[in-house]
Amino acid sequence: MASTFKPLNQNDITTVRDMLHEAIPITGTIVSGTYNTGPTDHNIKNYETGLFQSVFDYPYLSSSANHIFDLTVGYSNVSSLSASAMVAGGTQTNKKINMYNEMAQILAGFDETGSVRRFDRDGDLTGGAKLDEVFIVNFARLLTKDEIKKQSFSMTLLTGSTVSTPSLVSSNLLIQDHGAQTSYKVNSPVGEYGILYTGSAALAGSGVGLIYYQAGICVLTASVFDGPAVADYIGNNGAGGETVNYTTVDDMLISGSISGSCDAFRNRLDNISFNNTTEINSTIYFCRANFNEYNYSSNPTYLSQSQIVVKTSPNELPRAFVTSVGLYSADNELLAVAKLSAPLQKDPTDELILRVRLDY
Amino acid sequence: MSYIFKFKQNDKVINLVRTYPRVSFAFYNGTSSYNNQYKLSGQFTSSILGAPNGYVSLYEQNVDRSGTLNYGAINQLWVNAGEPAATPQDPFGFAVAQETDPTTFYQGANPRYSTFKVKDGTRINFKTVSRKEFNITPDGEPLFKDYPLTATVQKYYYPAAKARYTTSSEGALIGNPIDDVTGSITFLYALKNTMDYYKVLNPNYAFSSSVRDLGASGSDGVEASLLTIPTIFYGDSIKKGTVDLKFYVTGTLVGQLKDINRNGDLIQVGPSGSGGSGSIGGVALYTEGFLVLTGSWDLTAAGTKFAPSHSEVLTYGTDHNFPSWINFAQTISSSVPPGKGAAPLSSCQMDFSGSHKIPTMMLFATAEKNELNHSNNPTYRDRDSQLLITSGSAGYIQNNKALIKNTTYSIYNDPTGSFKKTTYISKIGIYDRNKNLIAIAKVAKPVKKLEERELTFKLKLDM
Numbered sequence: 001m002a003s004t005f006k007p008l009n010q011n012d013i014t015t016v017r018d019m020l021h022e023a024i025p026i027t028g029t030i031v032s033g034t035y036n037t038g039p040t041d042h043n044i045k046n047y048e049t050g051l052f053q054s055v056f057d058y059p060y061l062s063s064s065a066n067h068i069f070d071l072t073v074g075y076s077n078v079s080s081l082s083a084s085a086m087v088a089g090g091t092q093t094n095k096k097i098n099m100y101n102e103m104a105q106i107l108a109g110f111d112e113t114g115s116v117r118r119f120d121r122d123g124d125l126t127g128g129a130k131l132d133e134v135f136i137v138n139f140a141r142l143l144t145k146d147e148i149k150k151q152s153f154s155m156t157l158l159t160g161s162t163v164s165t166p167s168l169v170s171s172n173l174l175i176q177d178h179g180a181q182t183s184y185k186v187n188s189p190v191g192e193y194g195i196l197y198t199g200s201a202a203l204a205g206s207g208v209g210l211i212y213y214q215a216g217i218c219v220l221t222a223s224v225f226d227g228p229a230v231a232d233y234i235g236n237n238g239a240g241g242e243t244v245n246y247t248t249v250d251d252m253l254i255s256g257s258i259s260g261s262c263d264a265f266r267n268r269l270d271n272i273s274f275n276n277t278t279e280i281n282s283t284i285y286f287c288r289a290n291f292n293e294y295n296y297s298s299n300p301t302y303l304s305q306s307q308i309v310v311k312t313s314p315n316e317l318p319r320a321f322v323t324s325v326g327l328y329s330a331d332n333e334l335l336a337v338a339k340l341s342a343p344l345q346k347d348p349t350d351e352l353i354l355r356v357r358l359d360y
Numbered sequence: 361m362s363y364i365f366k367f368k369q370n371d372k373v374i375n376l377v378r379t380y381p382r383v384s385f386a387f388y389n390g391t392s393s394y395n396n397q398y399k400l401s402g403q404f405t406s407s408i409l410g411a412p413n414g415y416v417s418l419y420e421q422n423v424d425r426s427g428t429l430n431y432g433a434i435n436q437l438w439v440n441a442g443e444p445a446a447t448p449q450d451p452f453g454f455a456v457a458q459e460t461d462p463t464t465f466y467q468g469a470n471p472r473y474s475t476f477k478v479k480d481g482t483r484i485n486f487k488t489v490s491r492k493e494f495n496i497t498p499d500g501e502p503l504f505k506d507y508p509l510t511a512t513v514q515k516y517y518y519p520a521a522k523a524r525y526t527t528s529s530e531g532a533l534i535g536n537p538i539d540d541v542t543g544s545i546t547f548l549y550a551l552k553n554t555m556d557y558y559k560v561l562n563p564n565y566a567f568s569s570s571v572r573d574l575g576a577s578g579s580d581g582v583e584a585s586l587l588t589i590p591t592i593f594y595g596d597s598i599k600k601g602t603v604d605l606k607f608y609v610t611g612t613l614v615g616q617l618k619d620i621n622r623n624g625d626l627i628q629v630g631p632s633g634s635g636g637s638g639s640i641g642g643v644a645l646y647t648e649g650f651l652v653l654t655g656s657w658d659l660t661a662a663g664t665k666f667a668p669s670h671s672e673v674l675t676y677g678t679d680h681n682f683p684s685w686i687n688f689a690q691t692i693s694s695s696v697p698p699g700k701g702a703a704p705l706s707s708c709q710m711d712f713s714g715s716h717k718i719p720t721m722m723l724f725a726t727a728e729k730n731e732l733n734h735s736n737n738p739t740y741r742d743r744d745s746q747l748l749i750t751s752g753s754a755g756y757i758q759n760n761k762a763l764i765k766n767t768t769y770s771i772y773n774d775p776t777g778s779f780k781k782t783t784y785i786s787k788i789g790i791y792d793r794n795k796n797l798i799a800i801a802k803v804a805k806p807v808k809k810l811e812e813r814e815l816t817f818k819l820k821l822d823m
Contacts, residue, residue, distance in 0.1 A: 151456050152452040176459070
């Protein structure tokens with residue numbers, strides 16, 4: 001029973017920030033093949049606009065399915081593919097350019113002339129190579145929570161194939177955000193991002209993609225599918241009814257639809273894993289009971305026949321048992337109650353500091 | 361865009377919607393089922409939510425996932441790198457640091473997510489990690505918790521002889537933070553204060569009385585059972601008077617308990633002629649979600665409609681082997697001795713309604729006549745009418761004669777109809793008193809607003 005109020009001053013209140021993480025594995029078995037009972041994967045949703053496709057972890061007609069990421073492709077209007085597509089009558093050319101520009105303006109922003117910046121290979125916006133043809137994986141907030149933890153992102157792609165068996169891959173390409181813990185970039189309008197490399201020994205400028213930690217978006221250059229040979233057959237392998245397997249990834253980006261290219265990417269995706277982060281903000285109130293305070297209670301059970309029941313003889317020191325701490329607003333409204341797991345004895349020979357933590 | 365009006369007193373209506381979700385549990389042969397749902401099998405698991413029958417999977421996050429992260433493999437890699445064996449490392453951070461394919465750490469198909477927290481000075485810990493384990497974990501190392509998180513109804517049985525608490529004592533190394541303090545109290549005894557709190561409403565809530573003492577054991581003790589119902593099943597509280605317990609033997613209803621007086625007493629109301637009819641078989645703690653069952657009489661006793669007394673083949677695993685309220689749902693109890701408690705001829709059913717309050721706020725946003733007839737949206741202007749005249753060291757000058765795009769309907773494309781100021785309202789922002797945007801309501805399709813039109817939008821916010 002609250003009976004004594006004591007104001008908290010600034011030395012009694014502090015705030016802390018704590019990080020909770022989840023390890024998120026996304027295997028290739030989820031994103032292609034497993035929920036396929038015909039020409040289509042039932043956990044993949046394509047939209048009438050054809051601009052992107054959504055990937056779920058279970059057939060999306062089930063109420064238990066969770067949306068895990070969106071997938072799209074695009075190239076910049078200065079890409080060689082853009083010109084080729086215009087000449088060759090490419091499929092969804094404008095949509096691919098629009099998707100690139102939309103993602104680039106959000107993730108990379110605008111330059112001093114007001115033009116959309118292109119994705120930069122090494123994050124140095126003053127020059128250098130650009131990523132002009134990209135696959136974009138936009139992870140659901142359910143998975144990334146507040147942000148992707150730096151230096152925990154891995155993606156494994158299956159690269160290389162043969163004419164006779166286009167789905168038979170020759171090697172796994174492991175892509176990770178090496179060194180991102182210390183060398184992440186901050187020159188994006190959506191927060192911090194890291195460079196994706198194919199090895200920790202990779203030289204600066206040899207990145208194959210970007211991972212935007214707070215936005216939860218991975219931008220991957222399409223050139224990762226360029227094999228050593230000219231022909232590196234890639235296609236959607238029959239998914240969605242399209243059966244074309246293109247000679248190169250560039251051919252696919254020119255002639256294939258966005259959803260068909262996304263299907264092809266999913267078929268080549270072996271694994272994605274990362275740790276996410278949830279930020280827990282807490283306020284800690286240090287409630288101090290000095291030696292001469294809180295030794296008495298106005299609880300009705302404290303007295304019996306005008307005698308303190310917890311004292312066995314009149315010579316004993318007064319004492320009380322602290323069971324809970326109430327936090328009050330400035331106008332004495334009870335806002336929160338903290339309970340102790342067991343009552344705590346308080347007498348004039350003791351001082352107590354009760355640490356009350358409030359998480360938001 | 362960019363018009364802010366203040367809600368008037370009559371524009372805000374605050375309501376409380378009260379819902380009563382119906383909940384049903386069936387118990388048979390060690391398993392339970394919730395609302396007659398059965399678990400769905402997937403490609404990788406026999407239960408896509410990773411929870412057995414009778415459980416709810418909180419967040420339903422790991423759908424159709426069966427594998428785990430193999431911390432042994434991670435540690436082996438750690439040891440191979442010349443480091444001493446240690447507690448499990450952060451798996452995916454470790455994979456990047458070691459330039460290793462993280463699938464090396466996968467055990468089984470399609471592994472589940474797992475959550476972890478690096479131990480630091482904040483001393484924040486998972487509830488499932490003991491204080492001892494937390495204390496011995498060095499700073500900077502992760503503490504793990506596996507998914508899925510699940511909840512279900514649980515049953516606890518307390519024989520008369522069982523002590524309801526053991527006195528606490530510190531471990532051998534007093535003051536050593538890694539030494540556990542022994543001593544515990546049962547869940548039943550932990551309800552002592554709660555039950556006593558309600559005894560002013562109903563004397564049968566009294567934890568200890570001249571009739572029975574739930575805290576005593578031995579010769580003064582009484583048998584008791586406790587059913588715990590997690591709050592996710594009922595919301596704010598169980599609706600008073602809705603608890604309905606049924607006990608079946610070989611498919612025949614032999615006993616039914618209901619709170620017909622809505623005061624927490626679970627009274628045996630049927631079936632007609634059953635043993636102990638009219639007696640109080642227990643009490644319900646509606647807000648807390650507990651049923652304390654004390655009725656130990658034989659529902660099939662001699663002289664009743666269901667005589668002769670039924671005896672279970674494999675026993676209930678309690679001190680007596682006949683159907684009673686103490687033995688209600690006993691087959692799901694973890695306190696049953698091995699090889700006992702299957703009670704294959706008995707089944708039980710529990711029904712109740714939850715009670716859940718949803719505060720809602722209704723807001724009426726009115727666009728008056730002659731208001732909201734202009735937009736700062738760039739597409740509001742005519743495309744060929746430039747807004748910027750000049751910009752430089754001398755100043756920034758806008759065209760004050762920029763033309764507004766005429767969207768007035770006409771049966772001809774050109775010329776268009778006579779100009780009317782027309783806007784299309786696509787969303788409404790709600791701001792707090794400090795003009796912070798706190799909510800946005802979007803309309804399904806933009807609503808046309810003309811100067812002579814007055815529109816009112818009804819916004820509902822569930823909290």
